[in-house]
Amino acid sequence: MNTHELIQTLREPATTKIVLLVADGLGGLPVEKGGKTELETANTPNFDALVKDGVCGLSTPVLPGITPGSGPGHLSLFGYDPLEYRIGRGILEALGINFAVGPKDVCIRGNFCTLGADGKITDRRAGRPSNEKNAAAVARLRTIQIPGVELFVEPVREHRFVLVIRGDGLGDAVNDTDPQQVGVAPLKAEGADPASAKTAAVVNEFIAKAVEVLAPEAPTNGATLRGFARMPNIATFEQVYGLKAAAIAVYPMYKGLARLVGMDILDPGQTLQGQVDTLKSVWDKYDFFFLHYKYTDSTGEDGNFPAKVEMIEKLDKVVPQIRALNPDVFIVTGDHSTPSRMKSHSWHPVPTVLAADATCRPDDVATFGERDCLRGGLGQFQGAHLMLLAMAHAGRLGKYGA
Amino acid sequence: MNTHELIQTLREPATTKIVLLVADGLGGLPVEKGGKTELETANTPNFDALVKDGVCGLSTPVLPGITPGSGPGHLSLFGYDPLEYRIGRGILEALGINFAVGPKDVCIRGNFCTLGADGKITDRRAGRPSNEKNAAAVARLRTIQIPGVELFVEPVREHRFVLVIRGDGLGDAVNDTDPQQVGVAPLKAEGADPASAKTAAVVNEFIAKAVEVLAPEAPTNGATLRGFARMPNIATFEQVYGLKAAAIAVYPMYKGLARLVGMDILDPGQTLQGQVDTLKSVWDKYDFFFLHYKYTDSTGEDGNFPAKVEMIEKLDKVVPQIRALNPDVFIVTGDHSTPSRMKSHSWHPVPTVLAADATCRPDDVATFGERDCLRGGLGQFQGAHLMLLAMAHAGRLGKYGA
Numbered sequence: 045m046n047t048h049e050l051i052q053t054l055r056e057p058a059t060t061k062i063v064l065l066v067a068d069g070l071g072g073l074p075v076e077k078g079g080k081t082e083l084e085t086a087n088t089p090n091f092d093a094l095v096k097d098g099v100c101g102l103s104t105p106v107l108p109g110i111t112p113g114s115g116p117g118h119l120s121l122f123g124y125d126p127l128e129y130r131i132g133r134g135i136l137e138a139l140g141i142n143f144a145v146g147p148k149d150v151c152i153r154g155n156f157c158t159l160g161a162d163g164k165i166t167d168r169r170a171g172r173p174s175n176e177k178n179a180a181a182v183a184r185l186r187t188i189q190i191p192g193v194e195l196f197v198e199p200v201r202e203h204r205f206v207l208v209i210r211g212d213g214l215g216d217a218v219n220d221t222d223p224q225q226v227g228v229a230p231l232k233a234e235g236a237d238p239a240s241a242k243t244a245a246v247v248n249e250f251i252a253k254a255v256e257v258l259a260p261e262a263p264t265n266g267a268t269l270r271g272f273a274r275m276p277n278i279a280t281f282e283q284v285y286g287l288k289a290a291a292i293a294v295y296p297m298y299k300g301l302a303r304l305v306g307m308d309i310l311d312p313g314q315t316l317q318g319q320v321d322t323l324k325s326v327w328d329k330y331d332f333f334f335l336h337y338k339y340t341d342s343t344g345e346d347g348n349f350p351a352k353v354e355m356i357e358k359l360d361k362v363v364p365q366i367r368a369l370n371p372d373v374f375i376v377t378g379d380h381s382t383p384s385r386m387k388s389h390s391w392h393p394v395p396t397v398l399a400a401d402a403t404c405r406p407d408d409v410a411t412f413g414e415r416d417c418l419r420g421g422l423g424q425f426q427g428a429h430l431m432l433l434a435m436a437h438a439g440r441l442g443k444y445g446a
Numbered sequence: 447m448n449t450h451e452l453i454q455t456l457r458e459p460a461t462t463k464i465v466l467l468v469a470d471g472l473g474g475l476p477v478e479k480g481g482k483t484e485l486e487t488a489n490t491p492n493f494d495a496l497v498k499d500g501v502c503g504l505s506t507p508v509l510p511g512i513t514p515g516s517g518p519g520h521l522s523l524f525g526y527d528p529l530e531y532r533i534g535r536g537i538l539e540a541l542g543i544n545f546a547v548g549p550k551d552v553c554i555r556g557n558f559c560t561l562g563a564d565g566k567i568t569d570r571r572a573g574r575p576s577n578e579k580n581a582a583a584v585a586r587l588r589t590i591q592i593p594g595v596e597l598f599v600e601p602v603r604e605h606r607f608v609l610v611i612r613g614d615g616l617g618d619a620v621n622d623t624d625p626q627q628v629g630v631a632p633l634k635a636e637g638a639d640p641a642s643a644k645t646a647a648v649v650n651e652f653i654a655k656a657v658e659v660l661a662p663e664a665p666t667n668g669a670t671l672r673g674f675a676r677m678p679n680i681a682t683f684e685q686v687y688g689l690k691a692a693a694i695a696v697y698p699m700y701k702g703l704a705r706l707v708g709m710d711i712l713d714p715g716q717t718l719q720g721q722v723d724t725l726k727s728v729w730d731k732y733d734f735f736f737l738h739y740k741y742t743d744s745t746g747e748d749g750n751f752p753a754k755v756e757m758i759e760k761l762d763k764v765v766p767q768i769r770a771l772n773p774d775v776f777i778v779t780g781d782h783s784t785p786s787r788m789k790s791h792s793w794h795p796v797p798t799v800l801a802a803d804a805t806c807r808p809d810d811v812a813t814f815g816e817r818d819c820l821r822g823g824l825g826q827f828q829g830a831h832l833m834l835l836a837m838a839h840a841g842r843l844g845k846y847g848a
Contacts, residue, residue, distance in 0.1 A: 045529050047509065054512070097479075402787065405475055405483070405794050405816055421816075423826035425510055432511030436793045443791055444508055445515035445528065446535040446673065 047123070047428070048284045050444070051435065055286050060372035060438040062287070063323075063333045066121060067359055068114070068298075069341030069382025071394045071414060075349050082340075082349060082384060083395055084413035086356040090363035091376060091397065091412035098374075098399030100409045101422025103430060105380050111391045117379030118301040122281065122334075123431030131304060132216065132273020137206045139303045140296025141198050145275050150214045150243050152269045154197075154205040155222060156181055157230070159255065159266035165226045169203040170264040178202060181264045184257040190249050200296065207269060209246055215239030218247065220270035230268050243272065280306025281332070285435060290326055292319045293336035302334055316358065320365050327369055335366075341389075344382030352384050373437045374399045375430065376412075393424055400437035449525070449830070450686045452846070453837065457688050462774035462840040464689070464734045465725075468523060469761055470516070470700075471743030471784025473504075473796045473816060477751055484742075484751060484786060485797055486815035488758040492765035493778060493799065493814035500776075500801030502811045503824020505832060507782055513793045519781030520703040524683065524736075525833030533706060534618065534675020539608045541705045542698025543600050547677050552616045552645050554671045556599075556607040557624060558583055559632070561657065561668035567628045571605040572666040580604060583666045586659040592651055602698065609671060611648055617641030620649065622672035632670050645674065682708025683734070687837060692728055694721045695738035704736055718760065722767050729771055737768075743791075746784030754786050775839045776801045777832065778814075795826055802839035 045053070072082035105112040105120040106127065115136055116126030134151035145151060156178070158167035173181070178199050185197040185205070193211035200206060217236035223229070233248050235241030247269060258265045281289045283306070291302030292312050299309045308330070312322035319335055326333075337359050343352035366374065377396035380389050395417040398404065407421035418424075422433070435441045447455070474484040507514040507522040508529065517538055518528030536553035547553060558580065560569035575583070580601045587599040587607070595613035602608060619638035625631075635650050637643030649671060660667045683691045685708070693704030694714050701711045710732070714724035721737055728735075739761050745754035768776065779798035782791050797819040800806065809823035820826075824835070837843045 045532075050509070050512070050529065403475070403792070405473075406480070407820060408817060419820070421820060422510075423504075423820070425826075429510040432509055433793075434511075436511035436513065441511060441513065441793075443513045443515050445518035445533070446538060 047432070048279060051284055051432070051441070054441045054444055055435065056440055056442045057286070058438060058440045060440060061327070061331055061333070062373040062434050062438050063335065063366060063371040063375065064121065064434070065335045065337070065366070065374070065376045066118070067337045067340040067356070067376065067378050069344045069380060069389065070378025071381025071383070071390070071392050072344065072352065073383035073385045073392070075385050081414050082344070082352040083356055084415065086353045086360070088356060088360040088412055090360045092410065094363065094367070094374065094376065094399045095397050095412045095416070096410050097404070098397050099404040099407055099422050100395070100397050100417040100420025102393035102414070102417045102424045103377055103396045103427040104393050104424060105427040109391050111389050112380045113389065114297055114379060115301060118298065120427035121377065121379055121430060122305050123284065123428050124278065124305065125428050129276060129278055131276055133271025134206070134273040135275060135304070136297055136300045137200065137271065138208055139300030141200055141206060142299070142309070143196070143198055143206060143208060145208070146210065147275060148210050148212060148214070149275065150209045150216050151273050152207040152209070153271040154207045155268050156203045156205070156264045157266045157268055158263040163229050165223065165228060165230065165266065167263065168222070168226060168268070172202045173264050175199070175201055177261070177264055178205065181258060181261045184261060185254055185267070187257055188250060188253045190246055193246055195250065207250070209243060213239050214243045216243065216272045216274045218244050218272040220268070221247070221251065222268035222270045230266065233269070278304060282306055285332070285431065286440070287332040288330050289332035289334065290330040291334045291336070292322050293334070294319065295336070295338050298336040298338070307334060316362055320362050323366065324369065340378065341382045344384045345387055347384050347387040349384040372400060372439070373434050375434060377430065394427070396422060396430070398422065398433060398437065403437050449834070450681060453686055453834070453843070456844045456846055457837065457842055458844045459688070460840060460842045462733070462842060463729070464775040464836050464840050465737065465768060465773040465777065466523065466735065466836070467737045467739070467768070467776070467778045468520070469739045469742040469758070469778065469780050471746045471782060471791065472780025473783025473785070473792070473794050474746065474754065475785035475787045475794065477787050483816050484746070484754040485758055486817065488755045488762070490758060490762040490814050492762045494812065496765060496769070496776065496778065496801045497799050497814045497818070498812050499806070500799045501806040501809055501824055502797070502799050502814070502819040502822025504795035504816070504819045504826045505779055505798045505829040506795050506826060507829040511793045513791050514782045515791065516699055516781060517703060520700065522829035523779065523781055523832060524707050525686065525830050526680065526707065527830050531678060531680055533678060535673025536608070536675040537677060537706070538699055538702045539602065539673065540610055541702025543602055543608060544701070544711070545598070545600055545608060545610060547610070548612065549677060550612050550614060550616070551677065552611045552618050553675050554609040554611070555673040556609050557670050558605045558607065558666045559668045559670055560665040565631045567625065567630060567632065567668065569665065570624065570628060570670070574604045575666050577601070577603055579663070579666055580607065583660060583663045586663060587656055587669070589659055590652060590655045592648055595648055597652065609652070611645060615641050616645045618645065618674045618676045620646050620674040622670070623649070623653065624670035624672045632668065635671070680706060684708055687734070687833065688842070689734040690732045691734035691736065692732040693736045693738070694724050695736070696721065697738070697740050700738040700740070709736060718764055722764050725768065726771065742780065743784045746786045747789055749786050749789040751786040774802060774841070775836050777836060779832065796829070798824060798832070800824065800835060800839065805839050
């Protein structure tokens with residue numbers, strides 16, 4: 045019996061509410077030997093209060109040493125084994141812009157690029173065009189027609205767009221056409237199987253026509269494609285947990301990840317306070333709330349230690365508003381670590397606190413930090429098991445076996 | 447290679463002895479914020495001495511967040527993955543009363559109930575009849591005959607009995623007939639496949655006749671059946687570990703669980719001292735001794751914190767008698783937690799100490815409690831791995847690979 049079947053067997057109806065606050069890339073590293081991490085440096089009285097009431101630990105999203113992308117990191121938090129459920133980048137991009145992906149669709153992430161007269165790439169991001177410029181280029185791509193398939197081209201932002209190819213018998217085992225360097229031409233698409241070869245043929249025709257129609261838009265005069273992906277067959281959050289779930293995220297990628305598991309996607313605007321206000325306004329309508337906070341990751345990616353500290357402190361300040369709603373289970377964690385020292389995602393386990401009213405066994409942890417969590421009662425745990433704990437502490441799981 | 451195959455490959459002959467003392471439902475929670483658990487509250491000088499000599503940790507019987515029943519909890523302690531080996535309630539009940547279950551048997555837990563004139567249940571436990579009344583009702587059920595099968599009806603205690611149907615081609619995918627509420631009639635049995643439909647037909651006939659023969663025993667005038675189960679195909683303890691094992695338990699359920707894995711079931715009477723005396727008397731005859739102590743669980747289920755503390759202290763007092771036998775490996779643990787605060791089994795990890803003469807790497811733990819075990823050398827571990835450690839510390843496992 046796998047974990048989802050186990051949950052489906054054991055789950056019990058309840059009216060309890062669970063909040064999962066994901067501080068993207070939360071875990072960090074000290075910049076200097078003997079120093080503190082970003083989280084340890086931050087002044088977080090509200091997280092610390094949560095830690096005193098709850099139980100802490102460190103989450104390993106995939107496996108020790110494995111650095112997760114946003115997709116696997118979130119699937120793990122949602123309780124889907126990221127080694128079993130593999131989600132292509134194209135799907136994430138499409139879901140993130142609210143595109144209604146269907147079963148005949150192959151979704152692809154597109155990047156506008158600049159091509160020289162010789163057809164070689166001179167700028168992989170076409171000088172990061174404005175969103176208006178992006179829209180103009182997308183409008184030209186939308187004039188392209190290819191017999192036998194429907195094409196959808198959708199703007200994302202700057203140099204990014206989404207291409208969806210809809211048709212019968214299309215595979216997604218197609219290589220990226222982005223060569224990941226300048227001075228060379230985009231790669232030809234090739235399919236690893238007959239269905240994917242059909243997709244590749246469409247793609248190569250699309251790209252050839254794109255170069256024609258985009259010529260007037262130079263330097264936005266070319267396009268590369270990557271992350272070919274069809275919709276995976278995945279049980280929804282409600283099917284697995286019996287939880288009516290809302291996603292309150294600002295960035296498209298995280299909306300897309302939440303939509304993938306069937307959460308309702310709410311529109312909180314662009315601010316953290318907007319997210320909290322949205323949470324309050326829908327509190328009675330859902331059982332589970334996924335709040336995503338991006339800036340702990342983006343500051344980490346920028347290598348900006350003090351900015352990451354500041355973003356953690358900013359997040360800490362909204363915690364009392366969330367606790368005032370009296371969630372039965374309140375979890376704060378991240379989808380992976382993003383140490384500003386490394387300017388990238390990393391494999392380091394992620395500090396996690398779970399607070400529930402009466403069912404947390406006390407540990408001796410009193411502040412929220414990596415070293416603190418190491419001594420916490422949750423120990424070091426597999427990220428995909430966090431939802432089991434959430435369900436248990438929410439009184440939503442019955443006993444296994446007599 | 448699965449774990450059992452691994453053990454069978456690596457195990458080596460030895461004369462060492464292992465004692466597994468299971469304090470049922472050992473783990474707990476504080477009643478008040480900032481308070482201590484039952485085990486932390488108890489005065490346990492002998493457990494503490496064991497802890498100083500041994501290594502501690504916290505066991506997760508199934509998965510984080512999963513609350514085990516007694517069956518899965520014990521299978522895990524015996525080293526059988528409780529998600530792989532699933533044991534029906536009927537089997538446990540039958541084994542627990544020393545019924546010699548065979549390959550053609552379907553075992554079923556029966557409850558006497560009280561039926562009103564309209565055939566609806568007015569008391570699901572028939573007023574908890576005396577054991578004498580139970581025996582009288584069972585004697586009447588034994589008069590029932592159904593062509594093509596053999597029937598065995600055995601008393602358990604109060605309102606409980608066991609029904610075993612022996613015959614060719616009987617399945618066990620049959621619904622419980624206990625509707626779990628009063629004011630409604632018992633449910634009809636239905637089989638989910640042809641073999642189980644055959645069982646269901648027998649059951650419905652049995653129940654119809656039971657109502658006739660039980661009429662004079664009112665209010666013990668009806669019966670419900672649940673936990674239909676055939677004997678699982680399971681390798682014995684001796685086959686897996688090469689250990690000759692004895693179970694020294696008072697309660698039927700735990701005798702049944704031990705018999706399931708092929709342990710010899712001894713009869714220690716009803717007292718803890720009787721169990722210890724039995725242990726001493728058979729010390730030379732076995733390699734492995736499973737001692738089961740029920741009262742840490744039953745007091746927890748009653749929500750009686752001080753009584754659970756007292757039962758822990760009572761158990762602590764017999765530890766010197768066990769240590770005087772010089773077991774090579776002495777483990778004290780539980781099959782799950784039963785916090786008196788929750789009045790039920792729970793998912794919280796279980797405090798565990800393993801003491802062996804020369805092979806325990808010291809940790810800094812000096813007392814036996816949940817928070818102490820969190821700092822122990824065994825860390826938080828999967829329950830089914832405990833037997834691997836027992837075998838290793840007993841010098842019974844060779845090296846894996848050259």
